[in-house]
Amino acid sequence: xxxxxxxxxxVAVAASMSIQPVQACWTNAAQDAAKIKHLNTMLMVTAxxxxxxxxxxxxxxxxxxxxxxxxxxxxxxxxxxxxxQTYGARGAEGALDRMSIGYANSYGNGHKTxxxxxxxxxxxxxxxxxxxxxxMAAAADFAVTGQSWSGTTCPTRIAKRP
Numbered sequence: 197x198x199x200x201x202x203x204x205x206x207v208a209v210a211a212s213m214s215i216q217p218v219q220a221c222w223t224n225a226a227q228d229a230a231k232i233k234h235l236n237t238m239l240m241v242t243a244x245x246x247x248x249x250x251x252x253x254x255x256x257x258x259x260x261x262x263x264x265x266x267x268x269x270x271x272x273x274x275x276x277x278x279x280x281q282t283y284g285a286r287g288a289e290g291a292l293d294r295m296s297i298g299y300a301n302s303y304g305n306g307h308k309t310x311x312x313x314x315x316x317x318x319x320x321x322x323x324x325x326x327x328x329x330x331x332m333a334a335a336a337d338f339a340v341t342g343q344s345w346s347g348t349t350c351p352t353r354i355a356k357r358p
Contacts, residue, residue: 220281221350228329229275230295230344231336236261236268237299238307238340239319245303246312253316259323267332299344308341 222230243257261268272292279288279295307315318339327335336344 220278221348222278222345223350225274225329226278227345227349228333229271229278231333231340232268232271232329233275233295234299234340234344235332235336237296238303239315239322241300241303242307242310242312242315243319245306246315249312251312251316253312253319256316256319256323260319263323264327264332267327267329271329271332295345302342310339 220226239257239260243254246252247254275295276288276292279291282288283291310318318335322332322335325331
C-alpha cells in the first residue's frame with residue numbers, strides 16, 4: 197500500500213511540474229507594447245554593433261530614447277502588466293527579461309535586412325519625429341524581424357449592424 201501511495205505522489209509531483217501556465221491572449225494594446233519593446237531593443241543592439249563603422253548611429257539612438265522615454269516606459273509597463281496576467285507580478289519580470297534577451301539575441305549578428313546605413317536613417321527619422329503608440333508600432337512593423345510575441349491573439353469583435 198505504501199508503495200502505491202509513493203508512486204501516486206511521484207506521478208502527482210511530475211504532473212504538477214509539467215503544467216504550463218495558461219497564457220493570456222494578446223490584445224492589440226499588448227501586441228503594440230511588445231512591438232515597441234522589440235523595436236527599442238533592435239535599435240539598441242544594432243546601434244552597438246554599428247558604433248565602430250562610418251554609419252555609427254548611437255547618438256541618434258540615444259536621442260530616440262531621450263525623446264520617447266515616456267512612451268517606451270509606458271509600453272514596458274503595459275507589457276509587464278500583460279505578462280503578469282500569465283506569470284503573476286513576480287514572474288512577469290522574468291518573462292519580460294526573457295523576451296528582451298530573445299529580441300537582443302536575434303540581432304546579435306546584425307539585422308537580417310537592414311545595414312548600418314539604413315538603420316542610421318531609421319534612428320535619425322525616429323529621433324526627429326514625435327510618435328505615439330500607433331505610429332511607433334507601425335515603425336516596428338516595418339523594421340523588426342521575427343514575431344514580437346508568442347501565444348494567441350485575442351479574438352476581435354465586429355460590431356453588428358442594428
